[in-house]
Amino acid sequence: MDRIAALPKVELHLHIEGTLEPELIADLAARHGIDLPFGSLAALRSRYRFEDLQDFLDLYYANLVVLRTPDDFAELARAYLRRAAAGGVRHAEIFFDPQAHVSRGVALSDVVDGLVEGCRAGAVETGTTSALIACFLRDRSVEEALDVLEQLVALGAPIIGIGLDSAEVGNPPSRFAPVFDRARELGLHRVAHAGEEGGPEYVREALDLLGVERVDHGIRSVEDADLLRRLAAERVPLTVCPLSNVRLHAVPELAAHPLPRLMAAGVVATISSDDPAYFGGYAEDNYAAVATQLGLTDDDLAGLARNAVQASFLPPERKRALDDEIDGWLAAR
Ligand code: ADE
Ligand code: ZN
Numbered sequence: 001m002d003r004i005a006a007l008p009k010v011e012l013h014l015h016i017e018g019t020l021e022p023e024l025i026a027d028l029a030a031r032h033g034i035d036l037p038f039g040s041l042a043a044l045r046s047r048y049r050f051e052d053l054q055d056f057l058d059l060y061y062a063n064l065v066v067l068r069t070p071d072d073f074a075e076l077a078r079a080y081l082r083r084a085a086a087g088g089v090r091h092a093e094i095f096f097d098p099q100a101h102v103s104r105g106v107a108l109s110d111v112v113d114g115l116v117e118g119c120r121a122g123a124v125e126t127g128t129t130s131a132l133i134a135c136f137l138r139d140r141s142v143e144e145a146l147d148v149l150e151q152l153v154a155l156g157a158p159i160i161g162i163g164l165d166s167a168e169v170g171n172p173p174s175r176f177a178p179v180f181d182r183a184r185e186l187g188l189h190r191v192a193h194a195g196e197e198g199g200p201e202y203v204r205e206a207l208d209l210l211g212v213e214r215v216d217h218g219i220r221s222v223e224d225a226d227l228l229r230r231l232a233a234e235r236v237p238l239t240v241c242p243l244s245n246v247r248l249h250a251v252p253e254l255a256a257h258p259l260p261r262l263m264a265a266g267v268v269a270t271i272s273s274d275d276p277a278y279f280g281g282y283a284e285d286n287y288a289a290v291a292t293q294l295g296l297t298d299d300d301l302a303g304l305a306r307n308a309v310q311a312s313f314l315p316p317e318r319k320r321a322l323d324d325e326i327d328g329w330l331a332a333r
């Protein structure tokens with residue numbers, strides 16, 4: 001295994017639906033006797049160039065048509081854990097989008113049961129552990145989000161927290177305060193996408209009105225010096241997804257990525273892969289890309305990996321064990 005793949009990693013920003021590789025889309029379409037969303041596999045692949053977040057989301061949601069049964073969701077999760085483990089991921093806090101499936105007529109229990117089974121089987125096979133975070137779609141209603149949250153509770157779904165994703169601009173965090181209040185009452189962790197395409201004010205809202213414990217992306221915080229100081233002082237982790245930011249044109253090129261500015265400001269920055277089937281790389285590819293393009297050292301990479309361990313919702317003893325593994329990686333250079 002190459003050196004960066006061997007670095008023990010925790011993945012904190014990973015949409016399981018964003019790990020749906022074209023080959024699995026083709027397999028599942030054949031299994032269910034449905035037409036491929038864009039005709040041929042070659043035609044599908046040709047769509048993987050995106051103008052912006054919405055352009056990507058249009059394809060991401062369209063491809064979900066092949067996910068129908070609990071087995072499909074189990075296969076998706078298991079395939080991801082296999083791939084992630086090969087790249088050094090020891091633990092993943094996995095997002096899923098319940099509304100993207102329920103709105104297509106898939107039973108919520110089929111989604112949850114399948115993902116839980118896939119995560120269980122994947123852990124047995126690879127040793128990579130995981131936990132589930134249900135994300136709500138910010139371009140749908142707050143009433144629907146509240147209703148789905150209550151359905152998850154009624155099912156006893158083993159989620160550790162909630163998140164907020166989908167089309168950001170025009171859908172500020174503030175609208176979802178009642179959902180996050182309810183999640184807090186339920187004892188669930190809270191995270192939200194903010195500052196990906198939306199400005200620093202979205203990050204402030206996520207902190208002040210949703211009470212989030214981590215901010216997903218958050219890169220536009222660099223535009224606001226006061227906010228940067230606050231993120232650093234309050235040690236609010238950002239889950240930064242470098243290859244995603246390049247593919248969705250949130251940054252002009254990797255060499256111009258704000259990660260070094262976040263690190264220099266003392267922000268708890270972490271590296272994740274977001275939707276790796278769409279953005280050209282899994283966790284180790286994101287670490288390798290920032291190492292090469294931003295000139296990060298082994299110490300920098302270990303620091304980013306340690307930040308993710310600390311920013312995870314794992315118990316202290318597992319965090320210590322993972323930290324020790326990172327020490328071992330640094331010592332082996
Ligand atoms: N859903 C899947 N990936 C996303 C991203 N990068 N931003 C917002 N919503 C998403
Ligand atoms: Zn995301």
